[in-house]
Amino acid sequence: MRTDAPESPLPPPLIIPRPQHTLSRKEVEVEALKVLYRLYHAGFKAYLVGGSVRDLLLGKKPKDFDIVTDARPGEIRKLFRNSRIIGRRFRLVQVFFRGGHIVEVSTFRRRSEFEEPEETPSTRDNTFGTPAEDAHRRDLTINGLFYNIADFSLVDYVNGLQDLQNRLIRVIGDPAVRFVRDPVRMLRVLRHGARLGFEIDPQAWEEIRGKGHLIRLCPAARVRDELLKDFRSGAVRPFLELLLRSGLFYDIFPAWEGRLGKGGETRLLDLLTRLDLLMQAAIPLPDSLLWAIFLTPYLEQDLRSQNPEDLREFFQEGAQEAFRSNEIPRQRQEELAQILALAEKLAPLLRQKRGIPARLSRLAAYPEAWLFCQIKEAPLEELVARCGPEEIPTRAPQPKRRRPRRRRPRGRRGPRGPKEP
Numbered sequence: 426m427r428t429d430a431p432e433s434p435l436p437p438p439l440i441i442p443r444p445q446h447t448l449s450r451k452e453v454e455v456e457a458l459k460v461l462y463r464l465y466h467a468g469f470k471a472y473l474v475g476g477s478v479r480d481l482l483l484g485k486k487p488k489d490f491d492i493v494t495d496a497r498p499g500e501i502r503k504l505f506r507n508s509r510i511i512g513r514r515f516r517l518v519q520v521f522f523r524g525g526h527i528v529e530v531s532t533f534r535r536r537s538e539f540e541e542p543e544e545t546p547s548t549r550d551n552t553f554g555t556p557a558e559d560a561h562r563r564d565l566t567i568n569g570l571f572y573n574i575a576d577f578s579l580v581d582y583v584n585g586l587q588d589l590q591n592r593l594i595r596v597i598g599d600p601a602v603r604f605v606r607d608p609v610r611m612l613r614v615l616r617h618g619a620r621l622g623f624e625i626d627p628q629a630w631e632e633i634r635g636k637g638h639l640i641r642l643c644p645a646a647r648v649r650d651e652l653l654k655d656f657r658s659g660a661v662r663p664f665l666e667l668l669l670r671s672g673l674f675y676d677i678f679p680a681w682e683g684r685l686g687k688g689g690e691t692r693l694l695d696l697l698t699r700l701d702l703l704m705q706a707a708i709p710l711p712d713s714l715l716w717a718i719f720l721t722p723y724l725e726q727d728l729r730s731q732n733p734e735d736l737r738e739f740f741q742e743g744a745q746e747a748f749r750s751n752e753i754p755r756q757r758q759e760e761l762a763q764i765l766a767l768a769e770k771l772a773p774l775l776r777q778k779r780g781i782p783a784r785l786s787r788l789a790a791y792p793e794a795w796l797f798c799q800i801k802e803a804p805l806e807e808l809v810a811r812c813g814p815e816e817i818p819t820r821a822p823q824p825k826r827r828r829p830r831r832r833r834p835r836g837r838r839g840p841r842g843p844k845e846p
């Protein structure tokens with residue numbers, strides 16, 4: 426039964442006044458500033474939080490600006506005419522701006538949305554919390570910092586600033602407990618370590634090495650979506666190195682165990698270096714092409730003995746086996762098989778600088794298969810230039826099909842009159 430006894434009090438935060446830190450309002454996007462100020466002028470607390478504070482302190486450009494407040498979703502909604510509440514259990518408010526820009530505002534919470542509450546009754550009332558609780562429910566200390574619009578100070582409940590200065594990835598709370606509650610946090614540790622080039626706290630690292638299997642308790646679709654973010658991060662190679670070194674890789678992709686070997690792992694990392702170059706140059710690639718690149722080292726050995734007529738089936742069956750635990754949608758698997766099968770046919774023609782016959786360039790997968798060949802084979806220093814938007818070929822037009830002349834049924838040769846009843 427839930428008691429009303431207060432939980433163990435959390436220690437007060439470290440407050441760093443504006444003159445003692447480097448986060449400048451000028452670097453915050455105007456839409457987020459508008460939201461922060463309107464909440465503040467309405468008498469609420471309003472903090473910038475998460476990746477934006479972390480990245481601004483590191484002198485990097487944040488991807489998005491998340492805001493937390495003590496205003497409840499209904500109150501936030503009233504302050505911003507152009508907004509809506511989303512989420513069922515954990516409601517947050519999206520504020521819309523011109524050009525489709527969205528700023529997300531959430532109320533301070535006690536728990537992460539991915540943790541199950543211990544009890545169900547009155548869950549909704551219990552989701553809201555204090556700023557201290559909101560900081561402590563987050564994943565990493567460097568992601569738990571607040572920027573307070575009231576006085577432009579930083580509010581640090583979790584020793585995040587020190588870890589940021591020491592370039593250290595540390596989990597908030599005890600990693601052993603926090604990873605059990607939400608195993609995706611293991612991925613987040615490796616992701617941020619890879620992206621920032623920070624060291625990983627040894628205790629967290631040991632937990633990941635020993636408890637990687639916990640990841641199998643998470644919905645496979647969530648893990649897949651997290652991995653897709655890493656594919657596009659521009660730092661997937663260092664991320665994958667950590668995934669392999671910690672062993673977590675084979676917990677996520679059990680079918681790959683014993684199959685890649687050192688040679689296959691190196692091959693995978695080489696391909697991902699190339700992918701990183703393209704992502705850093707902001708070249709957009711569809712999911713199916715990302716999976717095709719990723720799958721390549723898994724199938725390369727068996728590919729040599731394949732009959733060229735059966736390539737599509739070969740890749741499709743390979744994908745099914747390799748991703749049997751990963752919820753890659755069937756449609757994506759079909760697309761990646763088409764890309765890989767066509768790329769096998771294109772590669773020798775491109776190598777010999779021969780023309781591409783229309784029967785190949787007309788296929789739906791042609792642009793992606795062409796890109797795949799570049800990613801696999803272009804000299805590293807030419808890769809980005811070769812994959813620029815002007816370089817990528819479009820699919821050749823389909824031949825105009827002459828409509829077969831419709832034969833009128835015998836006996837109806839004359840002009841067609843109104844239908845007879």
Ligand code: ATP
Pocket residue numbers: 474475476477488489491537539562563564565568569607609610
């Ligand atoms: P990015 O630059 O990739 O957006 P981010 O840290 O902002 O990095 P998000 O996925 O946007 O990552 O999450 C926003 C914030 O939500 C994080 O900074 C962190 O404080 C919190 N968070 C995200 N995932 C979790 C999780 N699984 N458990 C606890 N807190 C989380």
Ligand code: MG
Pocket residue numbers: 475476477488489
């Ligand atoms: Mg973010």
